Amino acid sequence: VSLLEDGYKLIVIDSNINSSPLALVRVKEILQNKNIAIEEIIFKNGDIRDVNFINNVFKEASLANNPITAVIHFAGLKSVFESVKNPSLYWDVNVVGSLSLLKVMEYYDCTTIVFSSSATIYGDDWSGSIVESTGLEPKSPYGNTKAAIEKILEDFFKISGNNWRVANLRYFNPIGAHPSGMLGENPLGIPNNLFPYICRVAKGEYKNLVIYGNDWPTEDGTGVRDYIHVMDLAASHRAALDYLFNNEPQFISLNIGTGRGTSVIQLVDTFKRINNCDLPYVISKRRKGDVPTLIANNQYALSKLDWSPSKSIEDMCKDGWRWNLLNPKGFENR
Ligand code: UDP
Secondary structure, three states, X not given: OHHHHOOOOOEEEEXXXXXOOHHHHXXXXXXXXXXXXXXXXXXXXXXXXXXXXXXXXXXXXXXXXOOOOOEEXXXXXXXXXXXXXXXXXXXXXXXXXXXXXXXXXXXXXXXXXXXXXXXXXXXXXXXEXXXXXXXXXXXXXXXXXXXXXXXXXXHHHHHOOOOOEEEEEXXXXXXXXXOOOOOOOOOOOOOOOHHHHHHHHHOOOOOOEEEEOOOOOOOOOOOEEOEEEHHHHHHHHHHXXXXXXXXXXXXXXXXXXXXXXXXXXXXXXXXXXXXXXXXXXXXXXXXXXXXXXXXXXXXXXXXXXXXXXOOOXXXXXXXHHHHHHHOOOHHHOO
8 A cells, every 4th residue: 555655566476375365455445545546456376486486477577568676575474483383384485485586586687675574583682672783693483584584685685796775674563454444464363463362352252361471570560562553664665665766775674663662561551441442361471482672773764764653552552453343354254
């Protein structure tokens, strides 16, 4: 939505293994509702590991005199828990998939890429506000794959004679939904993450939230994270593309967070207050691998990009809940 509002032409590639093709129908509806005319969004269903498939997408675009000029690479598996159980799947989809994409990009001389990285690559040996120069020490196969992809991108950049334009966006904790209530997330199975779990408790699907520890060294004892509204996250991608297009070729890593911390209890209280709903919880022991506090130092991103996150925790709770209320079963069932 953000890119189309800005006049970009898009080709979307997705295997749809954990997403719905209806999301793109909704994207078009949102723009129509805003009277924004867009060209057809080209959609290609396929797997990122399939070099022939990716090659055909690039070839078709070139033959149509509309060569692909940049890629935003979000394609990957993203469950820390699942990655511990099945690391080879994560290396295959995330790393082999990225490599097949990069080889095709190189072939077609498309050398501008914004990559969805993650704050999880910083590991868990620190606490507090993190800067980009912090050493990478991922603690899960998922984190390892994100760090490895950053390294591969760096090598592509170097071997090209520093000619690629690469932005690694290291996401902190994205939550919320499009303010229209028409686009949002619906994780398969029991959510591992706090916000989708809160939504399911509020909907009455689960009896209560389980808070992993109230004995952390934080103000109220519960874990503190840097939650960022998905619309601010989306805007950071648009800003990163603009930045890459308008500056010298470079390899850059940016923390995408608000720089503000919110505890589990604070998020629960805000959600209840803003949405006027009940949210029972119980306290259990700490979850393995968790850290007390994880907050982005976002100064570098703010200084480089024409971007700053503008949405509050209240906005995140309101928009996320609106999406859940309007789409209790996700895209398939309004
Ligand atoms: N959390 C919790 N209960 C849950 C899920 C998460 O108390 O059901 C806590 C978790 O311990 C952490 C915070 O919520 O302090 C954010 O966790 P999440 O999994 O959403 O993101 P993470 O920062 O771990 O990637």
